[in-house]
Amino acid sequence: MRQRTSSSAQALLGLLTIEPMSGYDLRQTIEASIGHMWNESYGQIYPNLRRLAAAGLVQRKTDAKKGKRDRHVYSITRKGRARLAEWLALPAQPEVPRNEMLLKLFFGAQVAPEVSIAHVERMAEQHRAVLDKFKRVEREEIDQHQQHPDAPFWRMAVRYGQMEMEIHLRWAEETLAGLRKLAKKKRGAGLRA
Amino acid sequence: MRQRTSSSAQALLGLLTIEPMSGYDLRQTIEASIGHMWNESYGQIYPNLRRLAAAGLVQRKTDAKKGKRDRHVYSITRKGRARLAEWLALPAQPEVPRNEMLLKLFFGAQVAPEVSIAHVERMAEQHRAVLDKFKRVEREEIDQHQQHPDAPFWRMAVRYGQMEMEIHLRWAEETLAGLRKLAKKKRGAGLRA
DNA sequence: GGGTGCATGTAATGGGTTACATGATTCT
DNA sequence: AGAATCATGTAACCCATTACATGCACCC
Numbered sequence: 001m002r003q004r005t006s007s008s009a010q011a012l013l014g015l016l017t018i019e020p021m022s023g024y025d026l027r028q029t030i031e032a033s034i035g036h037m038w039n040e041s042y043g044q045i046y047p048n049l050r051r052l053a054a055a056g057l058v059q060r061k062t063d064a065k066k067g068k069r070d071r072h073v074y075s076i077t078r079k080g081r082a083r084l085a086e087w088l089a090l091p092a093q094p095e096v097p098r099n100e101m102l103l104k105l106f107f108g109a110q111v112a113p114e115v116s117i118a119h120v121e122r123m124a125e126q127h128r129a130v131l132d133k134f135k136r137v138e139r140e141e142i143d144q145h146q147q148h149p150d151a152p153f154w155r156m157a158v159r160y161g162q163m164e165m166e167i168h169l170r171w172a173e174e175t176l177a178g179l180r181k182l183a184k185k186k187r188g189a190g191l192r193a
Numbered sequence: 194m195r196q197r198t199s200s201s202a203q204a205l206l207g208l209l210t211i212e213p214m215s216g217y218d219l220r221q222t223i224e225a226s227i228g229h230m231w232n233e234s235y236g237q238i239y240p241n242l243r244r245l246a247a248a249g250l251v252q253r254k255t256d257a258k259k260g261k262r263d264r265h266v267y268s269i270t271r272k273g274r275a276r277l278a279e280w281l282a283l284p285a286q287p288e289v290p291r292n293e294m295l296l297k298l299f300f301g302a303q304v305a306p307e308v309s310i311a312h313v314e315r316m317a318e319q320h321r322a323v324l325d326k327f328k329r330v331e332r333e334e335i336d337q338h339q340q341h342p343d344a345p346f347w348r349m350a351v352r353y354g355q356m357e358m359e360i361h362l363r364w365a366e367e368t369l370a371g372l373r374k375l376a377k378k379k380r381g382a383g384l385r386a
Numbered sequence: 387g388g389g390t391g392c393a394t395g396t397a398a399t400g401g402g403t404t405a406c407a408t409g410a411t412t413c414t
Numbered sequence: 415a416g417a418a419t420c421a422t423g424t425a426a427c428c429c430a431t432t433a434c435a436t437g438c439a440c441c442c
Contacts, residue, residue: 006401007293014300024421037295041403046423069410069421081303088304091315092294096430100200101285102230102353107207108346110274111281116346122284152375153301153309156368160295160361167360168353175349182345199429217393234431239395262393262438289402 009048009057010087011038013080016058018150020075023049033141033154036130036161049074057083105175113183117176124172131165134158202241202250203280204231206273209251211343213268216242226334226347229323229354242267250276298368306376310369317365324358327351 015026015034023045030040049072052058057080063071076084101123108116142154208219208227216238223233242265245251250273256264269277294316301309335347 007296008401011296014296014303017300017303022421023423034296034299035290037290037292037299039289039291039402042423043403043405043425044401050423069408071421084300085304088297088300089308092297092312094294094319095292096232097228097230098232099230099288101287102350103200103204103207103227104281104285106227106230106346106350107210107277107281107343108349109342110207110210111278115282119285126287149302150300152371153299156301156371157295157299159367160364163360163364164357167356171353171356174352178345178349201429215393216395232430235395236397236431236433237429243395262436264393 007087008040008044009052010084011040012045012048012052013057013076013084013087016074016076017081017084020061020073022063022071022073024071033137034157036134037157052080056080108179113179113186117179117183120172120175120179124169124176127165127168127172131162131169134162134165138162200280201233201237202245203277204233205238205241205245206250206269206277206280209267209269210274210277213254213266215256215264215266217264226330227350229327230350245273249273301372306372306379310372310376313365313368313372317362317369320358320361320365324355324362327355327358331355 012026015021015029018029021029023042026045026049027040027042030038049058049060053060053074057077058074059077061073061075063073101119104119105116138155138158142151142158145151145154205219208214208222211222214222216235219238219242220233220235223231242251242253246253246267250270251267252270254266254268256266294312297312298309331348331351335344335351338344
């Protein structure tokens with residue numbers, strides 16, 4: 001048997017320990033809270049929920065509201081909790097790095113410095129927005145649930161993201177300064193030529 | 194027609210601006226230099242080189258050494274350079290986050306604190322090794338080629354990795370302290386119970 | 387003789403996103 | 415009337431890793 005490398009199903013299982021949710025809710029929760037460390041699309045969520053239900057790791061209840069479309073709410077079973085705990089104990093496999101922005105900067109000598117500057121500026125803008133979101137999440141989602149047993153772990157995870165974004169922004173500043181110096185030098189050389 | 198979102202081919206094109214290389218060389222170079230920001234397996238490299246050659250973006254030369262197996266050395270063409278420059282100008286698409294270690298920490302309340310501690314320690318160990326590698330790369334690959342037009346960009350990219358690893362290590366320290374405190378508290382509660 | 391490194395490639399498999407299909411309700 | 419949001423799901427496609435196949439040279 002081949003080892004399953006995917007953690008999509010386990011991520012869903014984990015989220016369902018917080019509270020029972022529908023596929024739609026799961027997507028919403030991911031976007032709002034763990035979007036920066038984990039992503040999951042509907043095309044993964046729905047089939048996985050079906051499989052989890054078939055394996056008895058989650059239980060599906062159909063919430064029929066008159067007029068409205070049926071909602072399928074899933075809750076984790078004891079068996080599901082056990083499976084989750086097993087997976088949690090396994091060492092995490094490291095991410096495969098695929099940072100397109102860095103790669104483009106790496107080949108920056110092939111294009112005008114302005115191109116690289118634009119890449120770094122765009123990235124800084126995005127990361128500034130993400131940092132703001134983290135701060136909001138910490139205030140609104142975590143500080144609100146001080147007594148919740150999950151809260152300390154949520155805070156640690158968010159802190160990771162915050163620190164990372166802050167250092168990226170520092171790097172961006174440094175790098176932009178360097179790139180602008182390079183651009184000036186190049187313009188000077190161009191005029192002299 | 195559907196737009197190709199993959200940047201694998203362009204990454205190879207970029208590497209071939211440094212010098213002509215074989216598929217094997219490319220893999221080796223990736224591992225040694227840009228492995229932390231980009232990864233590419235043989236299963237991607239060889240088919241992509243074939244396609245690039247068919248499109249006239251690279252040129253293949255067979256290097257037949259007597260006795261030894263043939264080496265296929267690829268060099269980038271002017272057309273290839275033009276294509277690379279086009280791609281470099283395009284905004285980079287952000288990474289899809291999939292940090293399994295963070296995800297597991299996020300669900301840390303479901304398991305003993307020791308499990309989370311082990312995750313963070315393992316990660317710190319790995320990142321310490323990567324940081325060392327970055328420092329080595331900076332010394333051995335970049336400082337050696339001061340006058341190379343690519344050098345400033347290489348340095349910026351490596352610096353990104355260094356800063357990131359350093360901040361992760363700082364986070365790991367902080368987090369381990371927090372986790373150990375949690376573990377102690379939990380043991381205390383367990384004894385009282 | 388067997389392991390390791392150089393070297394090229396393909397096939398199987400799996401993982402994941404995007405686009406599509408459907409449809410009700412609510413807001414503008 | 416039409417856009418946005420809630421809501422569920424499937425199919426097509428693409429991307430990427432892994433395992434496998436092959437084979438020479440060199441060293442122990």
